[in-house]
Amino acid sequence: MIILCSKSQPFNYAISAKSLGMGDATVAFCDHWSIFNNVGGFSRSKSVVSLFSIYNRFNVSELSSLNAGLIYPVGAFNLGMTVNRFGDRLHHQNQVGLAIGHTLGNTGLGLKVNYLVFNTEGYGSRGYLIVEAGSVTALTPQLSVGMYAFNINLAAFGGPADNRLPVLFRVGISYEPISVFVLNAEVEKTLLFTTTTKIGLLYRVKEKFNITSGIQTNPFNYNFGAGFDTGKLEIGYAITGHSALGISHLLSVSYELKPER
Amino acid sequence: MRHFVFLKLLLILTSDLEVNGQAEFIDRSGDPLNRGTGLLNMDEGQYSEETARHWIDLQENPLDLNQITKEELMSLSLLSISQINSFLNYIKIHGKLISIYELQAIPGFDVNTIRKILPLVTLKPSTQNYVSKPLIKRIGNADNHYLVLRVNKTLEKRSGYYDTGKSRFAGSPYQYLIKYRSSHSKDFSLGLTLEKDAGEKFTWKPGNHQFGPDFWSFHLTLQNRGRLKNLTLGDYRLQLGQGVLFAAGFYPGKGAETITTIRRSNLGIVPYTSTTEHGFLRGAAATYQIDRFALTTFYSNKLIDANLEADTVVSTYLVSSIKKSGLHRTDSEISQRKSLHEEVGGVNISYVSDDKNLSLGQVISFSRYNFAPARSDKLYKKFESNDKLTGYLGCNFSYNWENFHFFGEGVWGSMGKYGLILGALGSFSSMVQFSLLFRKFETGYHAPFSDAFSENSTNSNEYGFYWGLKLFPFKNFTLTAFMDTFQFPWLKFQVDRPSSGNEHLLSFSYQFARNTEITGLLRQENKAMNDAGNSANLNKVVMRQRNNYQLSFNHHIADLLTLKTNLQWSRFEKAGNKSKGFSMSQDLYINWRTLRLSSRIMLFDTENFDNRHYRYERDLLYALTIPAFSGSGYRYYTMLQTKISRNLTFWVKLAKTIYFDRMVIGSGTDQINAPQKTDIRCQLRYSFK
Numbered sequence: 001m002i003i004l005c006s007k008s009q010p011f012n013y014a015i016s017a018k019s020l021g022m023g024d025a026t027v028a029f030c031d032h033w034s035i036f037n038n039v040g041g042f043s044r045s046k047s048v049v050s051l052f053s054i055y056n057r058f059n060v061s062e063l064s065s066l067n068a069g070l071i072y073p074v075g076a077f078n079l080g081m082t083v084n085r086f087g088d089r090l091h092h093q094n095q096v097g098l099a100i101g102h103t104l105g106n107t108g109l110g111l112k113v114n115y116l117v118f119n120t121e122g123y124g125s126r127g128y129l130i131v132e133a134g135s136v137t138a139l140t141p142q143l144s145v146g147m148y149a150f151n152i153n154l155a156a157f158g159g160p161a162d163n164r165l166p167v168l169f170r171v172g173i174s175y176e177p178i179s180v181f182v183l184n185a186e187v188e189k190t191l192l193f194t195t196t197t198k199i200g201l202l203y204r205v206k207e208k209f210n211i212t213s214g215i216q217t218n219p220f221n222y223n224f225g226a227g228f229d230t231g232k233l234e235i236g237y238a239i240t241g242h243s244a245l246g247i248s249h250l251l252s253v254s255y256e257l258k259p260e261r
Numbered sequence: 262m263r264h265f266v267f268l269k270l271l272l273i274l275t276s277d278l279e280v281n282g283q284a285e286f287i288d289r290s291g292d293p294l295n296r297g298t299g300l301l302n303m304d305e306g307q308y309s310e311e312t313a314r315h316w317i318d319l320q321e322n323p324l325d326l327n328q329i330t331k332e333e334l335m336s337l338s339l340l341s342i343s344q345i346n347s348f349l350n351y352i353k354i355h356g357k358l359i360s361i362y363e364l365q366a367i368p369g370f371d372v373n374t375i376r377k378i379l380p381l382v383t384l385k386p387s388t389q390n391y392v393s394k395p396l397i398k399r400i401g402n403a404d405n406h407y408l409v410l411r412v413n414k415t416l417e418k419r420s421g422y423y424d425t426g427k428s429r430f431a432g433s434p435y436q437y438l439i440k441y442r443s444s445h446s447k448d449f450s451l452g453l454t455l456e457k458d459a460g461e462k463f464t465w466k467p468g469n470h471q472f473g474p475d476f477w478s479f480h481l482t483l484q485n486r487g488r489l490k491n492l493t494l495g496d497y498r499l500q501l502g503q504g505v506l507f508a509a510g511f512y513p514g515k516g517a518e519t520i521t522t523i524r525r526s527n528l529g530i531v532p533y534t535s536t537t538e539h540g541f542l543r544g545a546a547a548t549y550q551i552d553r554f555a556l557t558t559f560y561s562n563k564l565i566d567a568n569l570e571a572d573t574v575v576s577t578y579l580v581s582s583i584k585k586s587g588l589h590r591t592d593s594e595i596s597q598r599k600s601l602h603e604e605v606g607g608v609n610i611s612y613v614s615d616d617k618n619l620s621l622g623q624v625i626s627f628s629r630y631n632f633a634p635a636r637s638d639k640l641y642k643k644f645e646s647n648d649k650l651t652g653y654l655g656c657n658f659s660y661n662w663e664n665f666h667f668f669g670e671g672v673w674g675s676m677g678k679y680g681l682i683l684g685a686l687g688s689f690s691s692m693v694q695f696s697l698l699f700r701k702f703e704t705g706y707h708a709p710f711s712d713a714f715s716e717n718s719t720n721s722n723e724y725g726f727y728w729g730l731k732l733f734p735f736k737n738f739t740l741t742a743f744m745d746t747f748q749f750p751w752l753k754f755q756v757d758r759p760s761s762g763n764e765h766l767l768s769f770s771y772q773f774a775r776n777t778e779i780t781g782l783l784r785q786e787n788k789a790m791n792d793a794g795n796s797a798n799l800n801k802v803v804m805r806q807r808n809n810y811q812l813s814f815n816h817h818i819a820d821l822l823t824l825k826t827n828l829q830w831s832r833f834e835k836a837g838n839k840s841k842g843f844s845m846s847q848d849l850y851i852n853w854r855t856l857r858l859s860s861r862i863m864l865f866d867t868e869n870f871d872n873r874h875y876r877y878e879r880d881l882l883y884a885l886t887i888p889a890f891s892g893s894g895y896r897y898y899t900m901l902q903t904k905i906s907r908n909l910t911f912w913v914k915l916a917k918t919i920y921f922d923r924m925v926i927g928s929g930t931d932q933i934n935a936p937q938k939t940d941i942r943c944q945l946r947y948s949f950k
Contacts, residue, residue, distance in 0.1 A: 089346055102821065104821070105818045105819050106815065106818075107818050107822075107824065135824055137777070137814075137816050137824070139777055140773065140775045145814055145826070147814075149862055154895060154919065164921065167864060167895055169845045169862075169864050171826055171828060171845065177837045186844075189843060191864055191866060191895065192922070193891055195843050202663075203484060204476075
């Protein structure tokens with residue numbers, strides 16, 4: 001379980017159904033959920049948006065997480081806040097993040113500062129500051145490139161050098177040749193772990209309905225998802241399967257509180 | 262003629278370069294290596310400080326486009342033969358250039374080419390009354406006239422600083438550099454460099470040839486005094502022919518640029534301004550021009566570092582090795598300092614035809630040491646000469662025919678061996694360029710200042726063929742490739758068998774709009790090596806394969822901000838054992854008013870040193886950093902450059918590597934007993950202009 005948690009990168013995994021459905025290959029794919037997936041992409045949202053998702057791993061309730069976020073555009077900048085909770089009464093991790101995003105030319109840039117608290121009953125709690133940053137560049141209206149780095153301040157548990165919180169980089173592209181189809185691909189490297197390659201597809205069946213699918217390597221996961229999106233309200237559901245550990249479920253909802261000005 | 266002037270004006274006004282003045286897109290400060298040349302974009306550690314100095318020198322002394330020669334245009338390594346011919350033809354037909362924007366009117370010159378050469382050229386007319394001023398005033402008023410002060414320190418202590426006994430470092434962990442320079446292109450150059458490396462000691466011991474800092478270098482060069490084309494006193498290098506005998510050392514080896522870097526330029530005497538403490542000449546040199554002939558004579562007399570062993574039979578010393586590190590920190594390093602006397606001299610005659618298409622050179626030279634090299638019982642050193650005095654006779658040529666260029670050099674040494682380079686490069690059309698090179702350096706051939714094109718680090722025991730190709734299949738897309746095969750007819754260090762190998766490269770670059778570029782590179786090298794180092798007298802030799810793949814993305818956002826993402830994979834295979842490596846980095850550069858911020862974060866995870874990844878880094882002006890990364894860790898650096906006043910520029914750089922897989926870095930006296938290494942560097946540059 002400890003190994004599982006350390007690879008799961010505290011609150012740095014797919015948070016939305018669209019993202020999980022596409023195998024978390026969303027470093028260059030921009031939507032409201034970019035505030036979780038790649039903070040470089042969330043400056044594109046120009047309305048006040050609230051986000052909420054629940055993620056249950058392998059049907060084990062102790063491995064569930066709750067995530068919530070708020071995006072608030074102020075002038076040329078986007079401000080945002082995220083809250084995550086993972087675990088149960090005996091061990092839980094809570095994280096609060098403050099994000100700022102800005103679009104320069106065809107590039108979105110973002111920075112997020114998180115405060116993560118680990119709490120284990122009988123062992124007390126401890127907090128860490130984690131900085132993450134990212135960018136998404138639209139090379140053409142169809143093709144974007146994204147880059148994301150998590151824990152660039154190298155927050156550590158203390159003790160020997162290998163006891164650090166995960167240090168992670170992601171680079172990828174998002175290609176949308178036609179308006180109903182998106183292809184995403186990325187590589188992710190967590191220091192001391194094998195490189196993960198991810199590929200994701202999104203198909204808009206009807207204007208408001210989409211289906212997603214994706215795969216990940218190292219470990220191998222397959223992903224499927226479906227979503228309903230009116231522009232104002234978005235509801236999505238996705239599953240991801242691991243050959244040994246089983247299936248995980250994610251439900252996400254976003255709602256535009258105040259439309260674009 | 263009037264029509265023509267009108268056309269020129271029209272061109273200037275309708276230019277698709279920014280018309281806000283030249284300064285807008287010529288940026289002579291910042292990162293002089295990567296910008297413009299593009300050669301350093303992605304490569305292994307084949308660049309020396311000399312390469313860096315050469316490019317900075319070109320930028321500090323830009324060449325006047327209206328007086329530039331064919332040889333100088335080729336020495337930029339940025340233009341194809343057809344572009345050079347087209348440029349010279351344009352000047353011949355239309356007369357001197359009026360504006361730099363006129364470059365766009367030259368057939369074959371695109372915006373990218375112009376952008377690359379602009380930092381290295383100028384159109385400033387050299388005024389007549391400039392030369393009439395006395396030299397001392399010209400030195401005082403030169404555009405390129407500065408003083409640089411630099412301090413470096415590694416925060417973590419290496420074990421040499423607290424060891425006791427012989428391996429203790431004599432001096433402080435600070436590295437100091439003082440550099441003074443005043444120069445004007447084609448008129449004069451004056452320079453003084455003083456350096457103390459980390460661990461070395463400031464002392465005044467005239468008996469040991471030490472006067473304060475460990476390294477001193479001085480030169481004074483006067484140019485174009487009538488028939489006396491060049492007179493240099495002090496430290497200098499020679500770049501003759503293809504470098505089989507004398508090379509200035511600033512040409513990069515095999516890399517993503519597959520055409521123009523293959524040929525060396527015949528530059529003659531080059532002032533020495535680098536801090537590399539070996540490989541230069543110290544004495545005097547002069548070039549005298551009579552019509553189409555130029556006569557260069559040179560003489561050098563200096564002490565170099567060597568490891569000497571006593572020969573008890575005839576009570577003298579023998580040279581077991583020549584030391585090139587330039588480090589004098591421990592007792593043994595200090596005892597090897599300036600222990601060998603080296604004398605070099607010679608004469609070179611060169612001829613350039615009236616139409617500049619043919620040039621020929623003939624050189625005769627000698628090098629003499631006061632102690633002879635020791636005979637080694639190592640089999641791979643069997644053919645090494647052990648003469649104190651060696652004479653050389655060489656000749657070189659280069660010939661231009663339409664859009665093809667042929668070049669070569671052959672040198673015969675009195676040890677009875679020769680070295681040879683023959684090459685060709687050219688353009689089949691504006692879309693296809695090629696290069697071809699054959700080299701042969703006999704086993705036992707050795708010239709102490711050679712640096713011709715080769716796979717081995719010295720020009721010896723090798724022959725091989727190189728093919729290079731550069732394609733522009735469609736707009737904004739460049740494809741380059743090379744294939745190199747080589748044979749080593751005798752044993753090499755850690756290769757106990759005559760062996761052969763090959764290397765290939767394929768790279769592309771695609772420019773999305775003006776401000777975004779994607780580049781990729783595949784490189785494979787197959788070579789032989791001992792299966793288990795040097796464990797036995799004769800070891801089993803196996804093939805090893807090294808693969809390297811890179812992908813990088815460059816994006817400039819409105820001149821303010823540049824983002825650079827780089828991915829690198831490697832595979833290494835030796836006798837069935839496979840290993841791999843991966844690294845990933847993100848750069849962020851900000852230009853804001855007089856402030857420049859350069860920063861990078863990087864992750865690397867490679868299984869071993871065979872999978873090390875080289876990454877070029879921005880550094881203080883005049884410094885060059887291409888560190889290699891292996892193991893697992895995190896690297897970051899931040900460098901701030903700011904102009905404090907009109908004359909004063911300040912740099913500060915903080916760089917740190919943190920290893921996740923070890924508790925100790927390095928070994929021996931350089932060992933750091935911590936999993937991290939932090940470097941701090943500061944530099945001040947005062948410009949007298």
